[in-house]
Amino acid sequence: MQLELSEERTRLREAAEQFARSALGKDLARRERTGEFDRDAWRRCAEFGVLGMPIPPQFGGMGLGLSDLLAVMEGLGRGTRDQGLLFSLNAHLWTNSIPILKFGTAQQKDKYLRPLCDGSLIGANGASEPDAGSDIFSLRTRALRDGDGYVLTGTKMFVTNAPVADLFVVYATVDPALGATGITAFIIEKGTPGLRVGRKLEKMGLRTSPMAELIMEDCRVPASQRLGREGRGVPVFECSMEWERGCILASCLGAMERQLEECLAHARSRKQFGKPIGKFQSVANRLVDMRVRLDTCRPLVYRIGELKDAGRDATTEAAIAKLHVSECYVKSCLDAIQVFGGYGYMTEQLVECDLRDSVGSTLYSGTSEIQRNIIARGLKL
Amino acid sequence: MNDIRSVLRAYILENLLPGEDPSNLTDDTELKESGILDSMSTLKLVTYLEEQFAIEFAAADLEPANLSSIAALQRLVQSKL
Ligand SMILES: Cc1cc2nc3c(=O)[nH]c(=O)nc-3n(C[C@H](O)[C@H](O)[C@H](O)COP(=O)(O)OP(=O)(O)OC[C@H]3O[C@@H](n4cnc5c(N)ncnc54)[C@H](O)[C@@H]3O)c2cc1C
Numbered sequence: 001m002q003l004e005l006s007e008e009r010t011r012l013r014e015a016a017e018q019f020a021r022s023a024l025g026k027d028l029a030r031r032e033r034t035g036e037f038d039r040d041a042w043r044r045c046a047e048f049g050v051l052g053m054p055i056p057p058q059f060g061g062m063g064l065g066l067s068d069l070l071a072v073m074e075g076l077g078r079g080t081r082d083q084g085l086l087f088s089l090n091a092h093l094w095t096n097s098i099p100i101l102k103f104g105t106a107q108q109k110d111k112y113l114r115p116l117c118d119g120s121l122i123g124a125n126g127a128s129e130p131d132a133g134s135d136i137f138s139l140r141t142r143a144l145r146d147g148d149g150y151v152l153t154g155t156k157m158f159v160t161n162a163p164v165a166d167l168f169v170v171y172a173t174v175d176p177a178l179g180a181t182g183i184t185a186f187i188i189e190k191g192t193p194g195l196r197v198g199r200k201l202e203k204m205g206l207r208t209s210p211m212a213e214l215i216m217e218d219c220r221v222p223a224s225q226r227l228g229r230e231g232r233g234v235p236v237f238e239c240s241m242e243w244e245r246g247c248i249l250a251s252c253l254g255a256m257e258r259q260l261e262e263c264l265a266h267a268r269s270r271k272q273f274g275k276p277i278g279k280f281q282s283v284a285n286r287l288v289d290m291r292v293r294l295d296t297c298r299p300l301v302y303r304i305g306e307l308k309d310a311g312r313d314a315t316t317e318a319a320i321a322k323l324h325v326s327e328c329y330v331k332s333c334l335d336a337i338q339v340f341g342g343y344g345y346m347t348e349q350l351v352e353c354d355l356r357d358s359v360g361s362t363l364y365s366g367t368s369e370i371q372r373n374i375i376a377r378g379l380k381l
Numbered sequence: 382m383n384d385i386r387s388v389l390r391a392y393i394l395e396n397l398l399p400g401e402d403p404s405n406l407t408d409d410t411e412l413k414e415s416g417i418l419d420s421m422s423t424l425k426l427v428t429y430l431e432e433q434f435a436i437e438f439a440a441a442d443l444e445p446a447n448l449s450s451i452a453a454l455q456r457l458v459q460s461k462l
Pocket residue numbers: 091124125126127128129132133134135157158159160161206360363364365366367368369370373
């Protein structure tokens with residue numbers, strides 16, 4: 001595999017970084033505290049083309065391949081500290097736009113993809129439930145057949161973007177006795193009778209990405225809103241997760257690069273005992289470890305892009321990357337706080353914000369334990 | 382029928398029971414409750430059978446009883462041909 005990005009991808013990454021530096025992360029310290037989503041930044045991301053990157057031009061997008069997307073996501077992660085916004089973008093792209101592109105009917109694609117690309121619709125995804133997290137296929141939201149449609153009843157948990165979303169991809173079972181083969185995906189528009197956004201959920205990190213419960217009470221959905229075949233929601237969900245794992249990690253990679261640069265600058269300029277703290281071996285070793293982590297994470301992320309662009313399965317490789325990058329990200333964030341000392345612990349510098357954001361990466365899109373289970377399955381254990 | 386059976390056996394032995402002595406897999410070996418077929422592997426097997434035999438299962442066809450053994454799966458595939 002290629003270890004260096006091509007010139008074109010390097011340009012993409014740099015353009016994304018520059019865009020993020022100039023357009024994103026405004027008033028972040030305050031918004032992070034109050035948990036405020038930046039709608040204007042969302043619009044600017046749409047104008048820059050981020051929301052249409054993986055969508056073909058005939059539906060209003062740019063039709064980029066996964067490796068190109070990873071470069072853009074890495075650039076964005078490096079260019080802004082607003083990881084919450086990037087998380088919301090990722091949720092919109094991989095759990096809403098991509099499933100509609102891959103599994104939608106011609107009518108569904110015509111109706112939804114263009115507004116999802118131009119930023120006029122925000123997408124979200126409701127899979128998790130109060131009693132179905134890692135064991136997602138034990139979900140209980142029911143979709144009862146009713147004439148030419150379904151009636152959905154159930155509660156979804158941890159729905160990223162729910163408070164601001166216009167379009168939801170929701171998973172429900174047509175018959176719990178069928179297990180995974182009963183799970184079916186639906187596209188539900190905001191305002192559909194019986195659908196409501198429940199209480200807003202306050203998070204430790206990624207606070208500028210809004211989250212809430214989603215409640216369906218006798219929510220009638222026409223069969224034309226089913227996404228994919230009845231009982232074939234699992235492939236839709238798995239497709240989302242595979243894209244999401246790869247691409248969210250690219251933003252984390254960018255964040256780790258930015259963090260290392262900031263730590264290096266601090267270690268060179270901050271003097272104690274008459275010399276820069278970077279001259280103390282125990283401080284230098286932290287920076288060395290951060291660099292080693294970064295260099296071992298990068299190829300794992302870009303390998304997913306190469307495999308997927310070549311049309312190959314990347315289930316195990318995506319799980320390996322997700323596990324390694326997220327665990328490294330958390331460790332590097334802890335190191336960054338230590339390098340910054342007390343200043344790193346203070347909220348105004350936002351160094352600690354990276355740590356709070358990073359912890360989520362070991363949980364969302366499947367926890368580290370679940371990634372290990374997927375890798376073990378790949379080893380045919 | 383034999384063809385369906387050998388396709389099923391080959392798939393299960395290669396993908397779900399690697400390293401297993403083939404003689405331990407009989408037509409009546411319990412596949413669901415024994416955990417040989419979990420959620421993901423059920424979906425993969427079903428998709429594989431649809432492609433192999435150019436058939437389509439409805440959600441209701443995939444009730445646990447129809448997936449419980451090679452014999453049950455064989456009957457299910459046969460009913461769609
Ligand atoms: C920031 C964030 C955003 C999210 N956004 C969304 C969203 O938009 N839509 C959505 O549907 N969901 C979303 N989620 C939910 C997320 O997918 C779940 O949190 C995750 O799947 C884990 O489920 P759980 O929280 O119920 O934990 P549990 O499944 O209850 O797990 C608790 C602990 O048990 C471990 N565990 C469970 N099963 C096993 C096993 N078989 N082997 C080993 N260990 C195991 C877990 O690893 C974990 O450590 C989000 C979560 C977070 C943190």
